[in-house]
Amino acid sequence: MTGDAGHAHAGAVGRLTALLGPDSVLTDPDELDLHAWDALGQSRIHPGRPIVPVHPLCVCTPASTTEVQAVVDVANEARVPLVPYGGGSGLMGAAVSLTSGIVVDLRRMNAVLEIDTAAFTARVQAGMVLEALDSELQQSGVMLGHDPWTLPVATVGGAVSTNGLGYRGGKYGSVGSQVLGVEAVLPEGPVCRTRGVAKRSTGIDLNHLFIGGEGCFGILTEVTLRVFPVPEARSLHAVRFDSFARGFEAVLAFSAAGLRPILLDYGDETEDPEGSSILYLGFEGKAEVVAAEEGVALAACRDRGGVRLAPDKAQGFWRERHAAARRFAANRGERRKRNDTGVHQDWVHVALPASQVLAFRREALAVAAARNVRFRESGLWTGPELFSLRLSREGGEQARAELGDAVSALLRTVHRFGGSVEYCHGVGVKLAPLMSHEHGDNLELMRSVKRCLDPNGIMNPGKLGL
Ligand SMILES: Cc1cc2nc3c(=O)[nH]c(=O)nc-3n(C[C@H](O)[C@H](O)[C@H](O)COP(=O)(O)OP(=O)(O)OC[C@H]3O[C@@H](n4cnc5c(N)ncnc54)[C@H](O)[C@@H]3O)c2cc1C
Incomplete structure (x- = not known):
């Protein structure tokens, strides 16, 4: 870093402290260390392509869209990178600090702004943790359609920015498909707001700059999500097959019949790839619909040799589905060891x-x-x-x-x-090194969009292969 750059960076921390107040600009080494990394495990990093995190200059915890804009302005003036940060549970290093910049931790922006139970929509701030959101929604008789393992840790902004998928994804789709509208601060400071309506035919959908955008095209501050009725009934089953292929055929058969389970987790029972496999399967909704769905699905399983296991096997699986995330949250400091x-x-x-x-x-x-x-x-x-x-x-x-x-x-x-x-x-x-293989010439198109929106290249640099 040149002397001028170092001076500008120190000045940026001072400016932020003046604008947001000292409690919202953290420079404590433990906070910097915690926010330099996410949940990407060391064992998944190729030693020939090391990923070297650096401490950010500071961690800002803005409480409003205006404060996020103030942070973005300071970053542009000082030409320092910004890394949006939610629950830090991302598995790909998308929230890792690669050059020392400003981490924008959104978790103080955690309010539900509006729930419309007739329209089945909710407008929420992007830093809200999914489990807290779901519990507020349930009090109004609706629920969240996105139910990842990390429900107790991940935020709305992080989930949308990775276009995550949860257990209920078979029925309700990825979290991205549940996004109706957004508010986001763009890399040069203006705010982009889209209309949170069920369907538009008014040009390209700007929500998709942010769905899966990993914070490279702006910082989400609000999201309007589709929400769903709390189900009247739920049925859960566990079925064993004597080979992976037999159970796969059963899944194909009931999927082709149009069934949309809320739980479909199928896999090898032991480490023998030619051995038996277990299917965890569940349906939710109106009781008579659930009964019909489970009837069709279980018949498809039975016809392919599936043997139903005791009901508590599936119940236990469902009850424990967020346990790994709770362990992750309890041991955050361990994850970089x-x-x-x-x-x-x-x-x-x-x-x-x-x-x-x-x-x-x-x-x-x-x-x-x-x-x-x-x-x-x-x-x-x-x-x-x-x-x-x-x-x-x-x-x-x-x-x-x-x-x-x-x-x-x-x-x-x-x-x-x-x-x-x-x-x-x-x-x-x-996965950044694989993006040119994945997208071919379209990667250059994405880079052009990125350059156009973020000419100073400050929004989460080094991510998405951009
Ligand atoms: C044990 C375990 C189980 C998991 N299971 C699942 C699963 O079932 N389904 C699933 O989809 N994922 C799963 N994940 C991965 C992870 O939980 C998800 O990717 C999650 O959605 C990330 O949310 P987060 O708030 O923690 O985001 P972070 O990790 O903080 O950030 C992820 C990305 O989003 C960006 N970002 C965060 N907030 C914003 C914002 N407001 N605006 C713009 N960009 C932002 C960050 O810069 C980063 O690029 C799992 C992870 C672990 C550790």
Whole structure:
């Protein structure tokens, strides 16, 4: 950093303190450390492509859209990067500070502004944690349609900015598909507001600058979401199949019949990829509709050899579905520690045409075998097109590099199967090197939009492959 730049940066912290007040501009090293990183695990980073976080200059906690604008103005004047920050639960390093700048922690902007129970919409501030939002909605007789593992931690802004997917996604879609309108502060300071209506045919949809935008095109301050009636009935089931393929056929059959489960989590029961698999399945809604749906789905399972397990298996699964996020929240400080267990793991979450899922799974098994990597588990989430797998490798840095190479090699085959390299966690820094493979010439188009909106290049630089 030149002396001039260092002076400008120190001046930026002073300006922010004067504008927002000292309580809203944090420079305590523990806060800087906590906000320099998100939930991207060390074991998922290729040692040959290290990601080196730096402490931000400060963490701002604005309480209003006007205060967010003030932060953006200061960042433009001082030419320092801005990193929007929600719950910090992103798995791809999208909220990691790569150059020292200003982290904008939105969590003080956590109010529900309006709930319209007749229109089934809610207008909320972007820093609201999803679980708190859902509990306010439930008091009004409606509920949130987005139910990720990280419901107790993730914020509305973070979920929309990664276009996340939750358990209920099979019925209600990704969180992005539930966004009706937004308010966002653009990279040069003006505010973009879109109308929160059910459907528009008035030109391109500017909401999509921010859905999956990872904070690269502006800072979301408000979101109008579609919300849903609290269901009258819920049914949950667990069914075992003697092979992954048999259960996959059952999922295909009831999906083709138009069923939209609120729970569809299917995967290998043990680490034997040729062994049995378990399907967790659930429906919600009017009691008679739920009864009809579960009847059709269970018949499809039975016809393909599925054996129903005791009801408490599925009940327990549903009850515990947010437990991993609560553990993450309780151990946030641990997440950047070195992995001393010697077992490196990585996850792949790809979208594929349903017709290609079994072929891609065979490819993954072949890649794992050829590269001496363990194929730990595989599965479907929310529908037959969304396929995940976990790979691992034991050993030192070399082993971690080999695991990273195997994952990259596998992800590069996804396009040959007509798929996309990630279906819900975003790109961040982890998948940025794959973006030209994913988007081809369209990546340059995205970069042009980015340059046009953010000529100073201050909005979350280094993310999304932009
Ligand atoms: C154990 C575990 C389980 C998970 N399960 C799921 C799951 O089931 N489904 C799922 O979709 N994801 C899951 N994730 C990933 C993560 O929880 C989601 O990506 C989540 O939506 C991120 O929200 P956040 O508030 O924590 O965002 P952050 O991690 O803080 O930020 C994510 C991105 O959004 C940007 N951002 C944040 N707020 C704003 C804003 N107001 N305006 C503009 N940009 C903003 C950040 O700059 C960053 O680019 C899981 C993570 C963990 C650790």
